[in-house]
Each structure stands twice: as C-alpha cells, then as structure tokens.
Amino acid sequence: MRLSEGVDRLEKVVILGTGPAGLTAALYTARAFLSPLVIEGPQAGGQLTITTEVENFPGFPEGITGPELIEKMRAQVTRFGARIETAIVEKIEKSPEGGFSITTDDGREIRSWTVIVATGASAKFLGLSSEKALMGAGVSACATCDGFFFKGREIVVAGGGDTALEEALFLTRFASKVTVVHRRDTLRASKIMQEKAFENPKIAFAWNKEILEVLDVSQGMVTGVRVRDVTTGAESIISCSGFFVAIGHRPNTDFLGGLAETDPTGYLKTHSGTKTSVPGLFAAGDVADPVYRQAISAAGSGCMAAIDAERYLEASGVEKAGVERT
Structure with missing residues (x-):
C-alpha cells in the first residue's frame, strides 16, 4: 500500500471504542503483536462509566465500580503495547489502495488494514x-x-x-x-x-x-x-x-454512513463471528448486540473480533506487505 501526503501512518488494526468490547479487542490484538491503535470517543469507557457497582463481572467477588473496571482494563491493554488516542471518528471509507481510511475531527486521516467497531449503543434518555x-x-x-x-x-x-x-x-x-x-x-x-x-x-x-x-x-x-x-x-x-x-437504545453507527449492513434500527449485522458485510471490518459489543447488552458479553465479542481480525490479516498476507509514502 502506498500512503499519500497527509496520511499519518498505516495501522494493521484500529479499534474504535474503549468499553469492554474495545479494550478486550485491544488486549488480544496487542498480545498478538499487532500494535493496535485504539481511538477513544467522547464517552471514555462507554456505559460502564455511568454504572456505579458492577457485581456480575467474573473475577471480582466483592464487586467493582464501572470506572474502576475500565481503568484496570486500560492499564492491562497499555501494558501490552496498545496505543489509546482520543478523537471523534467522523467518517470511515474503503481505501482505493486497500484497507480503510479513517477521518477524525482533528483533521487526521488514518489508514488501517482492518477496523474493529466497538462504539457501543447509547441509551435513550428523557433529556431532563x-x-x-x-x-x-x-x-x-x-x-x-x-x-x-x-x-x-x-x-x-x-x-x-x-x-x-x-x-x-x-x-x-x-x-x-x-x-x-x-x-x-x-x-x-x-x-x-x-x-x-x-x-x-x-x-x-x-x-x-x-x-x-x-x-x-x-x-x-x-x-x-x-x-x-x-x-x-x-x-x-x-x-x-x-x-x-427504558425507552430504547441507539447504536452508535451514524459515522459509518451506510458503509456496512445494519438492521432497521442501525445495529451492525455480523456473520461467522464478528464479520460485517465489509471484509476487514469487524463489530464487537453493543454496536452489534440489541439483545444482551452486558459488559461480559461485550468483552467476549471483543475477543472474537480480535481473533477474526488477526486471521484476516494472516490470510491477506499483510505481515509481508510493504508501505511506501508518495
């Protein structure tokens, strides 16, 4: 792949979201030496950060607060080399050279061979x-x-x-x-x-x-x-x-602009694990789950998405691909 002027770098994996799905995907891809870039949106940690006590996540017999759980997960993924950056993703497009082009609100263009969408779903509130x-x-x-x-x-x-x-x-x-x-x-x-x-x-x-x-x-x-x-x-x-x-949830998929197939309410459709309708684009957590919406199920799908992305990269021969800047 040749990088055009203005493109910061070429990533193997970019993960969108720092909730349980995104951070678990980051953990697995980091431990696979894929050096994932994790882009954290406006609500760091997702819905867990507005949850007080979490008593149904395995491994914490005395319970743990949502923010504490997210902080422990962040520390774990950065220990293995995952990079977390804060930005709002405005658009994702298929790149003519292969992979994806990600545009952020601070004017950056990031290219990546694969993208894991773990942007979650936002509960609808009354607005009071x-x-x-x-x-x-x-x-x-x-x-x-x-x-x-x-x-x-x-x-x-x-x-x-x-x-x-x-x-x-x-x-x-x-x-x-x-x-x-x-x-x-x-x-x-x-x-x-x-x-x-x-x-x-x-x-x-x-x-x-x-x-x-x-x-x-x-x-x-x-x-x-x-x-x-x-x-x-x-x-x-x-x-x-x-x-x-309890007036419903809204999946955070608007920024995709119809890139991948969704159900009528906007949740990303997946098949054969976490694969979306676009090769190289994977979905994990609540953004593709209108049914369970639990931290543990989100984390599990984050693991699946990481493994799916790793296998996709191996099958695509990305490990041997060179990068040139024009």
Whole structure:
C-alpha cells in the first residue's frame, strides 16, 4: 500500500471504542503483536462509566465500580503495547489502495488494514437536567446492571414498549413495587409482554403521565418523580428510590454512513463471528448486540473480533506487505 501526503501512518488494526468490547479487542490484538491503535470517543469507557457497582463481572467477588473496571482494563491493554488516542471518528471509507481510511475531527486521516467497531449503543434518555444530575445515584438505564441495589424499594420505570416491560418485570425480583409511567393510555409493547406485566401484582401503571423532573437533586439521590397528566395538566409526585429509563437504545453507527449492513434500527449485522458485510471490518459489543447488552458479553465479542481480525490479516498476507509514502 502506498500512503499519500497527509496520511499519518498505516495501522494493521484500529479499534474504535474503549468499553469492554474495545479494550478486550485491544488486549488480544496487542498480545498478538499487532500494535493496535485504539481511538477513544467522547464517552471514555462507554456505559460502564455511568454504572456505579458492577457485581456480575467474573473475577471480582466483592464487586467493582464501572470506572474502576475500565481503568484496570486500560492499564492491562497499555501494558501490552496498545496505543489509546482520543478523537471523534467522523467518517470511515474503503481505501482505493486497500484497507480503510479513517477521518477524525482533528483533521487526521488514518489508514488501517482492518477496523474493529466497538462504539457501543447509547441509551435513550428523557433529556431532563435532573435525570442527568442523578445518573448513578438512583437513575439508571440498565435493570440487569443495577436492579439488585433496590431490594425492597419502590421503583419507577419510564416507557411503554417491550424494553420498558422487560425492565419492569426483571425489577420485580428486587423491588417492592414497580410503577410504569407512560405518556399514553395504551402500551406499545407486544401482547404477551403486556399480559405478563398486567398479571404481575408488583407492577402498577401511571397512564397519560409525562415526567417533568426526577427528585431530589438537592439530596443527591432519587426520592421520586414529578409528573404531569397530559389530559388534565394536573401535577403529582410518585415516590420511589430508583428511576429506570427504558425507552430504547441507539447504536452508535451514524459515522459509518451506510458503509456496512445494519438492521432497521442501525445495529451492525455480523456473520461467522464478528464479520460485517465489509471484509476487514469487524463489530464487537453493543454496536452489534440489541439483545444482551452486558459488559461480559461485550468483552467476549471483543475477543472474537480480535481473533477474526488477526486471521484476516494472516490470510491477506499483510505481515509481508510493504508501505511506501508518495
């Protein structure tokens, strides 16, 4: 491959994202002597950095906070020679000379034979300032991650689709009561999910309610939500210790510009492991997983993507390829 002027360097592997998927991919490619470049986006560490206590990641019997887990993973990958740089990837294109051209927001063009996309998926939130202020202090978007911490307490779930009812049903394992707050008087969820929710004695519904504020920022913890009836305009407060937003996730794939095949909601489609529809482009973690969305499953797919990329490079003869700059 010949490098044109303005191209910083040619990489064998570029990994996008520093959550569990990206860092695990970095660990495996680094230990395979591929010297991976890891590009860290605006949310370093992904969704784990907004998770307080992680008790379901193997190897930590006493639990560990999300930020601590990410910090340990970062230390491990850099020990083996992975390079982590901060930038926002604006575009990825197939390079005419082979491999990929990656354009970042700071004006760089990076060429790489392979790319592992581990940019994750972002939970959709209501956009309330109080919601943001209490994130990790009673506000969550992951019942599987944080439900355990609300044993015997009352919880509010925002949403009306399958995601909301799945979260609500899971939370009944811990909570004394789960109130589903929905803007309408009917649910969007599938009939079977509705039946399960209606039959569960721990689940209540607050119909035609719009959430105005999560209480109480001044106390630094969730004590309830202030809602408004969309039909009458009357406001009221629903007491709770936990507030779970369950209005869906959005995969972070916009920057790909349709380069690889996705499902209707934007999640990257993979086959034969972590291969996308574009040879040399691999996907790991939540960016290709609308079902499980767990740190451990993301890490596992990061390992798979690293091995897939290594095998692709071997089959392509990249180890023997020379590089010239024009």
